[in-house]
Amino acid sequence: MRSSLALIVAAGVWLQAAAPGQTPQTPAFKGRVDLVTLDVSVWDRDGRPVKGLKAADFTLFEDAKPREIVSVSEIDIPEPPPATAPWMREATVDVESNDVTDKRLFLILLDDASFGSVTMHPTRLEQLKDAARQVIRRLGPTDLAAIVFTGDNRRSQDFTADHGRLLAAINQATGVSMPAELASSYAVTVLERAVGALIGVPGRRKALIDITSFNMRWTTGVGHLKTRTEVMFEKAQRAGVNVYTIGPQSTLVPDDWEDWWFRRVAKETGGEWFGDLFVEPGVAERAVERIFTANSSYYMLGYTSADLAKFHNVKVVVERPDVTVRSREKYYWPAPEPKKPAVEPPPLAKGIVEILPDTGIPMRAVAMPFATPDGDGATIVVVTHLRVKPPGRLRDATASQAEARDPDETFAVATHLFTTEGASRGSKSRNEQVTHTGRDVIVESLSAVTASKPGLYQVRMAAHRPAANLHGGVYVTVDVPDFAKRTVSFSGVLVSLSEWSTIGVRDPMADLLPAEPTTSRAFSLLDRVHAYVRVYQAKGRKPVAVPVRIRIVDDHDRVVLGRSEPLEPGRFTAATRGADVRVELPTATLPPGAYLLTFDAELGDTTARRELRFTVRTR
Numbered sequence: 001m002r003s004s005l006a007l008i009v010a011a012g013v014w015l016q017a018a019a020p021g022q023t024p025q026t027p028a029f030k031g032r033v034d035l036v037t038l039d040v041s042v043w044d045r046d047g048r049p050v051k052g053l054k055a056a057d058f059t060l061f062e063d064a065k066p067r068e069i070v071s072v073s074e075i076d077i078p079e080p081p082p083a084t085a086p087w088m089r090e091a092t093v094d095v096e097s098n099d100v101t102d103k104r105l106f107l108i109l110l111d112d113a114s115f116g117s118v119t120m121h122p123t124r125l126e127q128l129k130d131a132a133r134q135v136i137r138r139l140g141p142t143d144l145a146a147i148v149f150t151g152d153n154r155r156s157q158d159f160t161a162d163h164g165r166l167l168a169a170i171n172q173a174t175g176v177s178m179p180a181e182l183a184s185s186y187a188v189t190v191l192e193r194a195v196g197a198l199i200g201v202p203g204r205r206k207a208l209i210d211i212t213s214f215n216m217r218w219t220t221g222v223g224h225l226k227t228r229t230e231v232m233f234e235k236a237q238r239a240g241v242n243v244y245t246i247g248p249q250s251t252l253v254p255d256d257w258e259d260w261w262f263r264r265v266a267k268e269t270g271g272e273w274f275g276d277l278f279v280e281p282g283v284a285e286r287a288v289e290r291i292f293t294a295n296s297s298y299y300m301l302g303y304t305s306a307d308l309a310k311f312h313n314v315k316v317v318v319e320r321p322d323v324t325v326r327s328r329e330k331y332y333w334p335a336p337e338p339k340k341p342a343v344e345p346p347p348l349a350k351g352i353v354e355i356l357p358d359t360g361i362p363m364r365a366v367a368m369p370f371a372t373p374d375g376d377g378a379t380i381v382v383v384t385h386l387r388v389k390p391p392g393r394l395r396d397a398t399a400s401q402a403e404a405r406d407p408d409e410t411f412a413v414a415t416h417l418f419t420t421e422g423a424s425r426g427s428k429s430r431n432e433q434v435t436h437t438g439r440d441v442i443v444e445s446l447s448a449v450t451a452s453k454p455g456l457y458q459v460r461m462a463a464h465r466p467a468a469n470l471h472g473g474v475y476v477t478v479d480v481p482d483f484a485k486r487t488v489s490f491s492g493v494l495v496s497l498s499e500w501s502t503i504g505v506r507d508p509m510a511d512l513l514p515a516e517p518t519t520s521r522a523f524s525l526l527d528r529v530h531a532y533v534r535v536y537q538a539k540g541r542k543p544v545a546v547p548v549r550i551r552i553v554d555d556h557d558r559v560v561l562g563r564s565e566p567l568e569p570g571r572f573t574a575a576t577r578g579a580d581v582r583v584e585l586p587t588a589t590l591p592p593g594a595y596l597l598t599f600d601a602e603l604g605d606t607t608a609r610r611e612l613r614f615t616v617r618t619r
Contacts, residue, residue: 035302038327039205041294045322049297060303061315071302080140085557087596089137091611092164095519097364098357098474106145108132109194111212113151113176113183124278125175131211131246131284132170136163138288150186151176154420165477187214188225192232198239201355207295208243215249215262233268234332242271246287248278270328309333348414351473352460361472362387366519367459368492371483371536373575377452378480382415384461385519388434388441406436412464417449420456446509454482484539487606491534514580522615529585533599533610534578543572548581548601555594592618
């Protein structure tokens, strides 16, 4: 079984999964089980973070009594340089990696359940979606974000750094028709599950951005929703989650934290609320800027509690004029949950069973859909890159190469295919031989799985290194076109540094692919790189000419290559109705930097597009 945000938090009619039980852990610094950790934001009167504070600048009260602050860590994440071209923020990234350690995590919860035909403000969904887009545009290149919905999670997106996929998930959201009371229940249910799903996910501070129109009076709201929200506050503390709410709620309402759910959720979790979304221009932009600043500059305090096993009111004070301190104001002792019998996953599943992949083996992967010969499905070709470090035993610098070489190893690699609802659609496994040379060894494993229908899928690659008992995983989202019905469509983009080998056993993939694929997307001036895409026409129709536009732009959106390639009907094969287009990347003449290659085709009212981001190195 895999853990997916869509699978865990969805409350709609399509998904019925609850968050798995978690063994609670006391929030504490490593090595000190009697310390409670608290993340704290400090703002000046102009809304800028106050930096450089020391332990002596803070006073912490637990139940109105001062407690000793043992440790203060200042977190200051520098802002990434601004994108110099729009595509650098929005173009799809085709290669995913499992480099997820120490990344900022942002979970966007979009309340589509409140905007169906029978609920309030059905025409306002676009404004909520635009607020979500503002979050994506503000993400840095290494930030990870995920999107879930309160109603329809068929287009949800697990954590990724691919801004293009995140925007696609938002753009395709539609309001879900349901009674207002049911929509309110979903708003609370999904928030509760989303926070619970993040328990155990590594990271200092995680931001959950709830973009919603839902609100209720806390003291007069539905009893079970209030109770479950209070449970969520405890989970937020355990998961290190700050909840930020953005919505149309009026800021003219008296600031009664105890009476309004929209505000209280943010306050109890150390987040912040932002209202007037539908009536005041610029609310979303200002809210997102504030949220990202809060998650770029803050403090982690460690203090000794009078009693770790009790509930406490907590307050943090900085004795400076015109300073605002924002943090959680309550400490919840997580009561032990009943232990459930643990089912040990098999070795080739350990790397992929969590929301974020296992990083024990550095990996990256690309998944490329191709039409099957019968035209009713797709073959998803997956290239998995593994960086294998040598066992690391000490070597005598004077030893001979034969004496110093580590023994060869066998790695097990598996390809698992899932729908966005979490249903398995098959898996394939194979062994890869690794010959050690004393340095890191690169292995690129090639596999394929079959998708019987078009739609959005997730490929999860798992690797197991038995000799060191290490596991790794990497997750790739792939959108399979309806090759059989679409007037024109593209396969995935295949990048190759070499042709198929003519020596030894012929790879079975050579019958499907025009060249040997690679996951490399950074090239030197001396590399000879080809990119291929296969153009398909609909099943049962006589092929016609298709013009394909090919363009490469640099990181300032300047065109460095542009041409059109007409595909005549005779180039389309009878078996797959496909024709290949190849372009050689002009790496030898391109200055070092980032580039975007695009393929575009138009046939009648149907358009198709594929993108490839790549980099030219200085050497």
